């Protein structure tokens with residue numbers, strides 16, 4: 001594995017790019033005045049349009065409570081391109097998109113809003129290929145879908161028409177609320193119409209996991225308990241809670257990161273090969289992997305799950321406050337900003353191979369990676385001439401910021417003596433193919449327009465993940481403020497998380 005030339009022309013790729021284009025689409029964004037729309041959705045639409053990936057007949061109807069007219073919404077579009085896509089001046093691409101933008105405002109539970117939406121849809125370029133995007137607070141998801149159903153907007157009026165709904169995260173706050181939300185959605189929509197976003201699945205490296213595992217004969221034979229010692233999945237952030245305290249106080253790291261993103265990563269590493277690359281086959285096998293995880297509290301919450309909260313410290317050379325001093329956070333908060341857990345899978349492939357997961361805010365470095373550590377060779381035949389212990393082979397999938405894959409193996413140090421040293425072989429997405437890696441939201445918006453749910457979470461996966469996590473929250477709820485360990489901002493992990501690894505004779509990777 002090595003980087004291919006970083007130029008724009010890679011002869012290996014000639015003729016390989018076959019890009020499907022969606023049918024005519026109207027995208028209806030609920031929450032059009034919000035942060036997600038400005039930061040991610042509008043820039044993603046611009047990039048898709050620039051790459052000629054949008055259908056010829058495409059328009060956007062923004063919906064929110066804030067009073068705005070079409071022109072003001074269009075100005076917001078330009079502002080968001082400037083701020084989040086680096087587009088300084090209106091160009092041909094933004095001009096074409098702008099002509100298809102319109103805006104409606106009203107209360108989300110007011111049937112009159114949906115009557116106006118129905119009329120606006122009738123006048124749009126694509127009245128019967130409609131993608132609704134719920135970029136609104138989670139408490140409103142159900143309300144909007146009920147109103148869409150009551151207004152007859154969840155069913156197409158022609159045989160070739162389609163209606164789909166993208167639901168943002170978080171999907172529920174525990175098992176009961178996730179089940180209740182699924183029940184409301186299923187009253188008005190078929191499962192095939194529901195696209196639950198987990199933006200990690202839109203990342204190229206995450207999709208590449210499937211290709212890496214199932215299109216390469218050399219890795220499959222070693223992808224099991226005989227050759228793999230353990231797996232470490234890390235999602236580390238340097239930022240604190242920022243302006244999201246109101247949400248984060250209720251959520252915490254286990255809900256915010258583990259239940260969704262990190263369980264998705266784990267399932268992609270652990271899943272059995274699907275019989276085809278169809279959405280249902282892939283999602284069936286991912287679900288199997290998730291269902292094979294032993295209950296996290298089986299040995300007591302203390303040993304399998306560690307939570308902690310950051311105290312004041314230094315990050316990237318700046319002094320930062322502790323979590324309890326952040327604006328909007330209670331001075332006695334027990335919300336976890338760090339979680340480490342050990343998942344054991346009851347499956348033929350993985351019996352006895354622990355999957356360690358850790359995620360936290362205000363850690364030493366921003367990085368998300370999956371590290372697969374292989375067993376050592378049975379005998380260290382070089383020990384007399386090169387007495388340092390040999391490092392285990394390691395396969396690291398970098399999810400962000402430098403998307404790619406690295407392999408660590410032992411090599412001979414140059415010179416007359418037989419000395420060993422670990423070396424890395426790297427594949428980098430940014431340079432290997434000579435083209436920009438699309439943003440996750442571009443991929444996911446396009447897939448939803450194409451009707452491909454492979455990279456979206458199915459109802460049973462979401463519920464299975466909550467079923468694992470909810471008992472941990474219940475156990476934590478009963479413990480007092482003194483029960484949460486602290487770690488200094490800028491550190492790598494609390495002592496308790498290191499101790500959990502040490503008890504297994506292992507260590508967290510230093511990144």
Ligand SMILES: NC(=O)c1ccc[n+]([C@@H]2O[C@H](COP(=O)([O-])OP(=O)(O)OC[C@H]3O[C@@H](n4cnc5c(N)ncnc54)[C@H](OP(=O)(O)O)[C@@H]3O)[C@@H](O)[C@H]2O)c1
Nearest residue numbers: 031032033034035036064065066135136137138168169170
């Ligand atoms: N921002 C991100 O980067 C990000 C990342 C991942 C997931 N998400 C998810 O995406 C969704 C939107 O997040 P956001 O960051 O864009 O939030 P936001 O900035 O607060 O915007 C929310 C949008 O919904 C509308 N809204 C707010 N309260 C409402 C209510 N009670 N009833 C109806 N509409 C309401 C707001 O507009 P009006 O006040 O004008 O109605 C606004 O358009 C949330 O579910 C969030 O968890 C966001």
